[in-house]
Amino acid sequence: MLQTSLGVLLASDNRLMSLNAIDLIIIVLYFVLVLGLGVYLRKFASTGNDFFMAGREMTAWIAGLSFISANLGSLEMMGYAAATYQYGILVAHAYWIAAIPAILFLALVMLPFYYICKTHSVPGYLHLRYGEGARSLSAISFAIMTILMSGINMYSMAVIMKVILGWDIHFSIWVSSLTVAIYVMAGGLLSAIFNEVLQFMLIWLGCLVIPIAGLVETGGWNGLVHRIAQNFPGQDFTHMWRTLGSFTDNPMGVHWSGVVFGWGLAISFGYWTTDFLVVQRVMAAKDLRSAQMGTIIGGFFKMMVPLIVILPGLLALAVLPFKLVPETMANLPGVHTYNEALPLMLARYCGPGLLGLGVTALIAGFMSGMAGNVSAFATVWTYDIYRPLIRKQASDQHYLSMGRWCSLLGVIVSIGTAYLVMNFSSIIVYAQVIFVFFIVPMFGTVILGMMWKRTTPAAGFWGLLAGILVSFSLWAWIKVDPDSLRYVAFSPHAKDMAENIYRALWSLIANVGVTLVVSLFTKPKSDEQLKGLVYGLTSIPSELEIPFFKRPITWAAAVAVGFVLLNLIFW
Amino acid sequence: MSITKMISIWFFVGGLLTVYGVLILIAGLSKATAAGGREVVMQGLHLQIWWGIILLVMGLGYLARFRPGRGR
Numbered sequence: 001m002l003q004t005s006l007g008v009l010l011a012s013d014n015r016l017m018s019l020n021a022i023d024l025i026i027i028v029l030y031f032v033l034v035l036g037l038g039v040y041l042r043k044f045a046s047t048g049n050d051f052f053m054a055g056r057e058m059t060a061w062i063a064g065l066s067f068i069s070a071n072l073g074s075l076e077m078m079g080y081a082a083a084t085y086q087y088g089i090l091v092a093h094a095y096w097i098a099a100i101p102a103i104l105f106l107a108l109v110m111l112p113f114y115y116i117c118k119t120h121s122v123p124g125y126l127h128l129r130y131g132e133g134a135r136s137l138s139a140i141s142f143a144i145m146t147i148l149m150s151g152i153n154m155y156s157m158a159v160i161m162k163v164i165l166g167w168d169i170h171f172s173i174w175v176s177s178l179t180v181a182i183y184v185m186a187g188g189l190l191s192a193i194f195n196e197v198l199q200f201m202l203i204w205l206g207c208l209v210i211p212i213a214g215l216v217e218t219g220g221w222n223g224l225v226h227r228i229a230q231n232f233p234g235q236d237f238t239h240m241w242r243t244l245g246s247f248t249d250n251p252m253g254v255h256w257s258g259v260v261f262g263w264g265l266a267i268s269f270g271y272w273t274t275d276f277l278v279v280q281r282v283m284a285a286k287d288l289r290s291a292q293m294g295t296i297i298g299g300f301f302k303m304m305v306p307l308i309v310i311l312p313g314l315l316a317l318a319v320l321p322f323k324l325v326p327e328t329m330a331n332l333p334g335v336h337t338y339n340e341a342l343p344l345m346l347a348r349y350c351g352p353g354l355l356g357l358g359v360t361a362l363i364a365g366f367m368s369g370m371a372g373n374v375s376a377f378a379t380v381w382t383y384d385i386y387r388p389l390i391r392k393q394a395s396d397q398h399y400l401s402m403g404r405w406c407s408l409l410g411v412i413v414s415i416g417t418a419y420l421v422m423n424f425s426s427i428i429v430y431a432q433v434i435f436v437f438f439i440v441p442m443f444g445t446v447i448l449g450m451m452w453k454r455t456t457p458a459a460g461f462w463g464l465l466a467g468i469l470v471s472f473s474l475w476a477w478i479k480v481d482p483d484s485l486r487y488v489a490f491s492p493h494a495k496d497m498a499e500n501i502y503r504a505l506w507s508l509i510a511n512v513g514v515t516l517v518v519s520l521f522t523k524p525k526s527d528e529q530l531k532g533l534v535y536g537l538t539s540i541p542s543e544l545e546i547p548f549f550k551r552p553i554t555w556a557a558a559v560a561v562g563f564v565l566l567n568l569i570f571w
Numbered sequence: 572m573s574i575t576k577m578i579s580i581w582f583f584v585g586g587l588l589t590v591y592g593v594l595i596l597i598a599g600l601s602k603a604t605a606a607g608g609r610e611v612v613m614q615g616l617h618l619q620i621w622w623g624i625i626l627l628v629m630g631l632g633y634l635a636r637f638r639p640g641r642g643r
Contacts, residue, residue, distance in 0.1 A: 022598045026591060033587055044577050062580060197580050201588070205626060213613040319612075351611045353598030353619050357591060 019165060023356030030202070030360045031179060034195055034367070038183030041190050048396045051188030051403050052379045053120055054284040062197055063285040064297030069196035070278050071302070072203060073369020077309065077362055078156050081345075082338035083497065084313025085324055087252040088228075088237025089570060090244075090259075091313070092306045097264040099302050100563040102272035104556045106282075107295035110273050112540045113450050115288045117532045122276040122446065123384040129449040129533050130460030132388065137464055138445075139384035141438040142276060143377055147410060148434050149277075150373035151417030156339075157366035158418070163336075164343050164359060173418055176363070180370045181411040184378070185404045189284060192368075192375040196281070199364040200301075206354075206361025207308040210342075213349040214315035227318035237317055240570045247491035247498075254498035255490065262501035266508040269447070270440035277376040288541060292552035299559050303566065309342075316341040319348070374410040378403045381410075433475065433500060440504045441467020444511035448519075453534045455515060458522040463515030471507035578639050585633025588626045596623025 019027070045051040058066070083091045119125045123142060127135035154173050161167040183191045218224040225238045235251060236243045243249040244256035272278065282298070285291035316324065324344075325335045336344060346358045382403045387394075445464045448455045477484045478499065486492040489502040530537050543551045599619025 020598075022594050026594060029587065029590060033583065037583060041577070194580050194583070198584060198587070201584050205588070205622075209618055209622065213616060213618060216616065217613055348612050349618070351598070351602055351614070351619050353595035354622055357595060357622075 019356060019359070020352045022353045023359065026353070026356035027360050027363065030364060034183055034198070035179060037194050037198075038186040038191050041183075041187030041194065045187045045190050046400075048382075048399050048403070050190060051400050052383065053280075054189040054193055056284055057286050058193065058281075058284045058290070058294070060285060060290040060293035061297060062193065063282050063290060063294030065200045065301070066193040066196040066284075067278055067281040067294055068298035068301045068305075069200040069203075069368060070192075070281055070372040072200065072305065073153050073156075073365050073372065077203070077207075077365050078160065078339050078342050080309045081313040081316070081342040082340075084310050085316050085338050085341045087250070087495070087497065088235075088317070089240055089310060089314060090250060090252050090254075092240060092310045092570070093259055093263055095302055095306050095310070096240075096563055096566055097259065098268040099272060100299055100559060101264065102268040103295060103299035103302060104560060105269065106273045106279070107292045107299070107552055108556055110446075110450060111282065111291050111295060112288060113533060113535075113538060114279065114283055115291055116538060116540070120283075120383050121380055122274050122279055122442070123380055125446065125533075126449070126460065127384070127388070129530075130445075130455075131457040133457065133461035134445060134464055135384055136389065137461060137468075138442055139380050141468060142380050143385065145434050145438045146277065146373040146377040146380070147413050148417050148420070150370045150377070150410065150414035151420060153366045153369035153373070154414060154418040156369075157363060159339060160343050160359075160362055160366075163340050164347065173415060176367050176370065177411050177415055180367050180374060181408050184371050184374050184407045184411075188378065188403060188407070189280065189375050192371045193281065193284065195364070195371055196368050199361075199368040202357070202361040202364045204308065206358040207312070207346075209354055209358065210315065210345045210349055211307055211311040214311065214319065214345065218315065218318050224314060224318050228314065231317060237314065238570075240567065242571060247493050251495075252498050253489075253491055253493040253495045254501060258489070258498060258501045258505070262505040266440050266443070266504035267436065267501065270443035270504070270508070274442040274446050275439050276380060277372050280376055280379065289546070289552065293555065296552055296555045296559060299556075300562070303559065303562055312345045313341050316345055320344065370411070370414065374407050374414070377410040378407045381406045436471050436500055436504045436507060437468060437475070440471065440507045441511040444508050444515060448512065448515050449534070451535050452519075453527065453530055453537060454519055454524050456519045456522040456524045459515045459518035462518045463511045466514035467507045467511030470510035471503055474503045474506055579637040581633050581637040582639065585630045585635075585637060587630070589630030589634060592623050592625070592627030592630050594623075595619050595626060599623050 044055075049055055080091055080094060114122075114125060117125060117128055119128060121139075123135045123139040126138050154177060157176050158167075158169040158172040161172040162169050183195065187194070215221065215224065218227055228237050236249070237251065241256065244254065244259060247253050247255050282291045282294045285294050322336070324338050324341060325332070327337050327339060329335060330337045342362075346355065346362075350358050382399050386402055386406075387399060391398075441464050444467060445460050448463070449460060474488050478488060483492070485494055485499060488506065489499045491498070494502070527537055532538050543553065548554055596619070599617060599622075602614075602619060603617060
């Protein structure tokens, strides 16, 4: 009855499948729980510190799972599975070389500075280190980025609901948006973190079915490789490094130098160490060691995510009896696009109940992605834009109220941006375009500020601005003159993802270059002003009194060994 | 109210997994004992039944370990 009613209300004719009553109950229960959690957590978010920083009371496990879940939204689930169908296992670099070194660097090197200076955000650190100019520029660019990224999550969710269930795209956007608005307004970062932990469990339990059933169907990894080779003769989709010696040997059109320096350094360190959306989660930990251990726990699970994202993309290459097509061909009759790779695999292996769980996992991922962006937006807007630039002196309750209302505003603006996504061929590419504009240059500014006391306030601002402008200019240049790709990405064969990688590298080079040059010609801050902010002038707590097996460095080393082994196995 | 006094997130996770486990187990048993309905690839693995049991055990474990009053 429930199924019929909802089916009549929501469904169109173009769907992969229908959910049965148990599937729908599973989805409805999830919505009931997240809304209930929002109501329950409201009474615990009674101060600005509770709402924006979750009271700085999170354990290492909760901070760590939240840290990694904030990154496990629509990009991970649909975007990277789609990208794997296009480019093969090369996309797993996003989880390994483009994540693990940066995450461990954040945990061991950068977090102590963020934590010791007790800043509430990354723009907040820039304020302490460089002053108002760099903080305002980073805060405004970050606020724009979070709203745009939130739109991606809405669009992704609407697409999956349309593809799998035939639900109306507007219905999906509004139901998810209203739910997120209610629970983030109620509990702020606390709500977002609770839902991210819930989402983490659902995503793993909902999606792990695909690789298990898929590997049984293909006869294990060797069978999978054999089938892909049969389906796509002459193309190598199953090696990570072997095909990177030349731009033309791999489906992405990228060289190893781009993967290592563009993806592994510029994009990765920019995202994992300075994107406040993820860093905010570990800054909410109850002490520095919990923050560091939480980050390392997040790194371990990040390393495992290819199992539920990359493997389904490879399985789609191996077992689907038809070829997926780019989003630009979505209007052709009877075709399925790259972005449908994951939903198609879910539909292939999941019967009633499991399908509901899988769909709930994806919904949770999308809504959590939205909530993460909205809660980060609320913090940066309130503490880094509204308070310093609009209303400097107000009560904590006033800023708390502002945080709640701008959470709602963030959701409403995100709805508008959701439709922008439809103009791009692949969701992940859209995300990387935005990252490269705003986040990559931030890394150079933050790391030079932390490691070199000679870096000046003027250099912080101009370096950041130069990085953003170079990134935007290169993007516009390629849009106007596609032949310029050969100069920006060193190859006319570079695909969208490769273009982003090289653009990130140029952006970081411009950022660092301008920061260094301006620093040499302008006045630095005094040592006294830089205490607690810069290496050499900050007293970092010793780990020597902590047992060996409880030290962050020990577990970071274990994750690093796993990282090296995985790269060797799939070389 | 202090954040340290709230119910652990793992308790809520346990509750949800328990209910999900029961529902998926029921769906799996129904599928195994009655003909008809949508067939999926690798149906013979009876993944719903195994998954339902796993969720149920995990859920009950979390509920017991993180129930209110037992500490965080």
